Amino acid sequence: MDEQSGPGPSDGLAPLLRPVRVGNGFEEALEQILQVIRLGLVSEGDRLPSERDLADRLGVSRVTLREVLKVLADQGIVESRRGRYGGTFVHERPGPVGDGSAAELRRRITTVDVEDTLRFREVLEVGAAGLCAAQGLDRAQAVRLREALAQTRDAPLAEYRRRDTLLHLTVARLSGSPSLAGQYAAVRATVNDLLDCIPLLVRNLEHSQHQHTALVEAILDGDPDAAAEVMREHCAGTAALLRGFLA
Structure with missing residues (x-):
C-alpha cells in the first residue's frame, strides 16, 4: 500500500486517535x-x-x-x-451493520442505554470471575467450566456467540450467587441483542478465546485478582467493538 503521509499530529484527528491499552x-x-x-x-x-x-x-x-x-x-x-x-x-460513513433490518437495528439502539448496559455487565462479570476464583471450585464444577471453554474453542462461527454466552453463564452460575447469575442472564440477553447488530470478526474471536483460556486458568488456579483483571479486559474489548459499530 502507498505510504503517502496523511494528516499530521496537529490535525483534528489528534484528540481521537490515541494509543490503545495493552490487551485490546x-x-x-x-x-x-x-x-x-x-x-x-x-x-x-x-x-x-x-x-x-x-x-x-x-x-x-x-x-x-x-x-x-x-x-x-x-x-x-x-x-x-x-x-x-x-x-x-x-468509502461510506457506516451505520449499524448486521443481518437485521435497518428499522430493527435502530429500534435496538434507541431503546437500550448502551453505556449503562456495558457498565452493569462488567460489574457482574468481574464480580463473578473473582468470586469463582476466591471460593474455589470442586471437581465437578471445574469439569463444567473446562467443558464450557472447550465448547467455545470448537464452535463453528455460526454457533460461537451461543457457546460464548454459555461459558459466561457458567462462570456466573459457579459464583455461588443465584441473584448474580439471574441478573447476568438478563443483561447478557440485552448485550446479545446488540452484538447481533455487528459482524462476527474472526480476529476478535481469536483474541476472545485467548482471554477465555486465561480466565479459566486463573479461576482454576484460585487467583481472584487475575480472574477479575482478565474479565475486565475481556468486557472492555466487547465494549470497544460495540461503541465502534453502534455509536
Whole structure:
C-alpha cells in the first residue's frame, strides 16, 4: 500500500486517535477509526492517514492495523487503492451493520442505554470471575467450566456467540450467587441483542478465546485478582467493538 503521509499530529484527528491499552489493541483501534469516520472527520472519498501514521498514533503494530483496515474494507467502509496516489479511502460513513433490518437495528439502539448496559455487565462479570476464583471450585464444577471453554474453542462461527454466552453463564452460575447469575442472564440477553447488530470478526474471536483460556486458568488456579483483571479486559474489548459499530 502507498505510504503517502496523511494528516499530521496537529490535525483534528489528534484528540481521537490515541494509543490503545495493552490487551485490546485490535478492538480499540477499530473503535477509534470507526469514530473518526462516523464523526465525518475524514469525509467520504478522502484518505485516512498512512498506515505508518495510524499505527504510530494508535500504538499498534502494522500487522494489527492492517487487520483492522481489512475488516473495515470487508464491511464496505473503506477502500484500499494502490499506486502513487493510493492509500486507504473512506468509502461510506457506516451505520449499524448486521443481518437485521435497518428499522430493527435502530429500534435496538434507541431503546437500550448502551453505556449503562456495558457498565452493569462488567460489574457482574468481574464480580463473578473473582468470586469463582476466591471460593474455589470442586471437581465437578471445574469439569463444567473446562467443558464450557472447550465448547467455545470448537464452535463453528455460526454457533460461537451461543457457546460464548454459555461459558459466561457458567462462570456466573459457579459464583455461588443465584441473584448474580439471574441478573447476568438478563443483561447478557440485552448485550446479545446488540452484538447481533455487528459482524462476527474472526480476529476478535481469536483474541476472545485467548482471554477465555486465561480466565479459566486463573479461576482454576484460585487467583481472584487475575480472574477479575482478565474479565475486565475481556468486557472492555466487547465494549470497544460495540461503541465502534453502534455509536
